[in-house]
Amino acid sequence: MPVDPLRVAVVCSSNQNRSMEAHNILSKRGFDVRSFGTGTHVKLPGPAPDKPNIYDFKTTYEQMYNDLVRKDKDLYTQNGILHMLERNKRIKMRPERFQSCKDQFDLVVTCEERVYDQVLEDLNSREQETFQPVHVINVDIQDNHEEATLGAFLICELCQCIQHTDDMENEIDELLQEFEEKSHRPFLHTVCFY
């Protein structure tokens, strides 16, 4: 692995399922990875579609876990939410909001188009300073456990490929084209500057 490891951020809406799944896998593969959500709040499924559990980004995974156990342990065990939170709290303390993070990355992977838009909006609204480029790639992943796992592997493969290129910026375009063909899904891709 090169001296200067790729700094990767994985971003989804609530920094719970998709971004955390990818975070999990990527960090196991040795990437310098962080995960974020872009939503104003952290939302978890509730007893009915119109009654989600809503937390702010300050709430830790532990607190959420406890809260849900308290509310309806069976339900949240059955739909895998507790299991997910269990995993999450092993990775980090609490969800992070992308917009609040001032650290710089080389690559930001988003998990749905809306998130991608928000990331772009945020990055573009920041005042440019260093002109250090950051590539933003969107990989559409449905928000469920199975898709999250599949998506995480895809993201991981993508990152590995990018990591192994000699000159990422020169080759990323082609690489993405290949991946699009292989995975049969379109990737949005752009570059922003810090």
Add this chain to the structure above:
Amino acid sequence: MASGDQSKGGTASQYLSTDQDAALDMTTSEKVVELLNQASLISTEEKLVILKQVQELIINKDPSLLDNFLDEIIAFQTDKSIEVRKFVIGFIEEACKRDNELLHRLIANLNMLMRDESVNVVKKAILTLTHLYKVALQCLVRTKSVSDMQEACWDMVTQMKDDVLALLDSDNDGVRTHAIKFTESLIITLSPRTPDSDTPKKHEGDISLDKIPKDHTYIRYDTLSEEGKFALEQLLKFMVHPAISSINLTTALGSLATLARQRPMFMSKVAQAYETLHANLPPTLAKSQVSSVRKNLKLHLVSVLKHPSSVDFHGQISTLLLDLGMSQNEITRCTPATAQPRKRLQHEPFVEGKRIKMETALAEDDEDKEEPAPVITPKPSSSVGTQSSIDLTAEYLLPLLSPENVANLVLISMVYLPEVMPASFQATYTPVESAGTEAQIKHLARLMATQMTSAGLGPGLELCKARDEEVKEEEGQSEISSKDPLIIRKYSAVSLGQAISVLGGTYKSPVTEETPQIKKLPEPILPTTQPKAPGASGRKKVFKLADVVQPFSEVQVEKLINMSVNRILHSEKAIALSGMSHIRMKLLARLVTQFEGGMKDDLMQFILDDMRSRSELAFSLLYHEYNEYLSQQPSGSLDSYEQCLFSLLSGLQEKPEQRDGLFTKLVLEAPVITDSALEVIQRYCEDESRVYLGISTLKELILKRPSRQFQYLNVLLNLSSHEKEKVRSTALGFIKRMYEKEHLKDCVEKFALTYMQFLVHPNPPSLLFGAGEDTEVAASWTEETVRQCLYLYLSLLPLNHRLVHELAAVYTEAIADIKRSVLRVIEQPIRGMGMSSPDLLLLVENCPKGAETLVTRCLHILTDKVPPSPELVERVRDLYHKRVPDVRFLIPVINGLEKNEVIQALPKLIKLNPIVVKEVFNRLLGTQHSEGSSSMSPLSPAELLIALHNIDSSKCDMKSIIKATNLCFGEKNVYTTEVLAVVMQQLMEQTPLPILLMRTVIQSLTMYPRLAGFVMNILARLILKQVWKYPKVWEGFVKCCQRTKPQSYNVLLQLPPSQLASVFERCPEMREPLLQHVHSFTPHQQAHIPSSIMAVLEANIRKQEPEPEPQHPEIMEERQHVSVPVPQEEPPAPAPVAFTEPEPEPEPIPSRREVDEPMEQEETAHAVLEVTPEPASQQMEVAEEATQSSSVTEKTEEPMEESSAMSADVADLPQVVSEDADTDPGTSNVD
């Protein structure tokens, strides 16, 4: 870990290994030394960590150390690790930011790193330069007096800036991305910040153009401003590159948004660039890239929209956003509240037209500055000035977009639709909802205008160009950018003048004097102190193209060249569609002419495959070849050109059919016709199917290329003796026209005569058998070769009669075979000349010796159809009498002669060949060609026949005369009963009687039996003329009587007894019938018969039964009496004079033998008739033959048959008369 091989290092490691606290107690300087020593020995990762510590120490903790350790840190720029080198760059940046003075020392190092072989290092260097450029400028602005060092530093920065701009064309995507960002930053720095600039807080203090004093000693405001504008141009140009990558495009889009927000003065350019891009997304983008780019575009548009200065462009931007799928609501939400009321105000003018809006927009710009600046330029022009070319073109297009026009456009463009739907179209297509509404039409107009402008078309663009020039002029006049009115006000004319002079003094001197100082450019700090990286092994090479590329082998080069030319060659259709065919042609022609090799053949083949549609290419090639030749003058060779022309022409010539005049066009437009080309033209002309086109091309050449006229003419002339009839006749036709041109006349004539002169040679020259064979041809002349020599001459003859004398001259020298051929071919031209031609008359008059037959032939030709003119007759008569007494001369003009002349010539004439005689008679009798010339005949038919009878037998043998008369009798139409009656009458009256009289009588009778009565009358009269005194006539008389019994009985009875006896001696069988005839008389009649007659009648009886008949005196009466009824229906030809002429007639009676001859017919008439005349025997023979042949060829075979049949008849007749008559009178037509 560090090992103590150095004194310092030893202590350092000791400290480090012993105690952490001890290290903390060390001075910062010692610590740095310690760290640096470690760093030179350890692995990259650790090295980086340590170096970062050092950086932290000397930059942030104790900047005073910076200077001391600078060299040591910089030494790492040659480290093998990319990361370390990148670190060095980062360090340079930090160091320079900390202490701007360091820039002077470090800039050269940065410059070196910018040429690093690793792109990542290069990118980092660009990034750093982005910041340091500002630093450098800031630093320069701050200092009052600029040192040489600073100047050199700035020059280098400027140079590096240019280098980075050039990197917009780099091969590496990432490098380009960084270059774009650099450009963005550069533009912002090099443009003035204005109050409406949306500057990020962190960049508040950044230098920008407005902070640069105009009186600075070294840097010039204007120059920087120009550089900024140039950078913007570059960026905009970069953006419209059709093959731009999606990342570059995204980056550029972002940069534009930044520019628009931070420098609203560029708003219109940015808006236009967005618009153009939206309408022309690069076709290379993949589908997902298209959506990414569109998303970006949307994002940036929104960010621009939010900027208050974009208010003028809200219309455009909203349209774009709508197209990008944003709803009107969202757009409104993004529009800044402050702009809202304004926008509403502007809304209506906007709908009405751009111009009004633009004007108000300008006013607004001024409002923003609170105080409208005094604008020097007149307002209208500047208002037009703000309108982009797209606006103008859109305005121009709007009224043109009628439904009909649009429908046509759609139909036309159907043809150009690609096979597969491009990703960008698929992504951007939204159904047109408001088709046909004014708004939509306006939108369409704008879209089209965008396309047109980016393609470099449309009235708007032209206007803008003109305007730009105008603006430049204005700027040149005022020296002040009107975009910065605040600054304008600061300067009085005087101070401005001063500034200029000061600037001029300081600025110009470096340029002129600095040449030697250029060495002073900052030198990089070379890592001499770096222990671990000694020598060049660690040095990074400066990038050179030559190092990374290898020259191709010659074979490869050739292959590549051929491949590329072929690609151009075969992209015919594609290029034609794009309308750039002319460039393709030019390119091909130039390439092919400049390079040797097989390309030429390929191209030629390509052209010839479809010559018609590729003729332009052919011409282009040809001209290029010629140009090439000209450019190498005077030593250049035409070979290549010649080869090209030759191939083209041959190709055309070999193509089966070429109806259009491409060949002609090529020949006529070729700059030079080479020899080989001329050969092709000749070959073309020799093709029967194209001879006309070929020769008319040749004609054009002759007339329009005077310099080599005669060479071309020679080709044409050579064709005139071509073996193919069509080629020849076409050539001759054209030559005749050439002949009319004064300057060509001589040449043509000379050629014709030269050819004719060949005829005097014993053998035909090899020339006639094709130019290729120069071997001596021993072949003999043939009809064909003779003709070859004469074609041209003969076609010229009617045009120039003088030439006829040359022919005569040649003719006399030529051999007989040639003469014969000549006589055959001259008919047409001679007839064309006509008998009034003075030259022809002169020829007849002179008649060179040996040319008699020629002259005769000419005479025949001339008089064949028309009677001879008096002049001609005169000439011929003259010739005949004075020089060549050959009667045959007279034949053609015989009808022009006097009667006595003809009669004089008759004996000679009838001795000629029977066919000739026949012709003579035809002429005389007017039976020749029914041309109605009989009236011209000097002799009437009767006169002719009489003349024949009167020919002196000493001058002509009887056989010939008989034959001649037979000819007359052959013409039944002419010699009717009446004519013959006249003839007989006249002959009978002559004294002495012509020998052939009775023959003619008998023949007439045979032809017309009803003449019998008349003949009886004749016979009776002959008795009076004592016919028995002419033995031959008498013989005929008896025969006649014999044939005409019983009518002749009365005539016989009139004979004196002794003559009657003589009759009976000759034909004893007559007596008995005659006796019986007498017995049948009435007694009274019988009484008239003299007894002497009766005695003769009964002589035999008397011998057997002696009973003599009484001879009555009445017999005479009776005879008188009887004679009256005998001619029952006889013609009125009594001529009583005959009776009064008793005529004893001594007359030299021709010897019996002589007379006998004609009468006794021999079978071999023809053979004997062939009398050879003495003079000019040989020639005359020829002439006769010629006559014969002409009559054969000219008339159909009929006359020939007729004449032969005729002669047969004639031969038979005498036989009938002389012998058959007695034996079998019934069988012949006597009955």
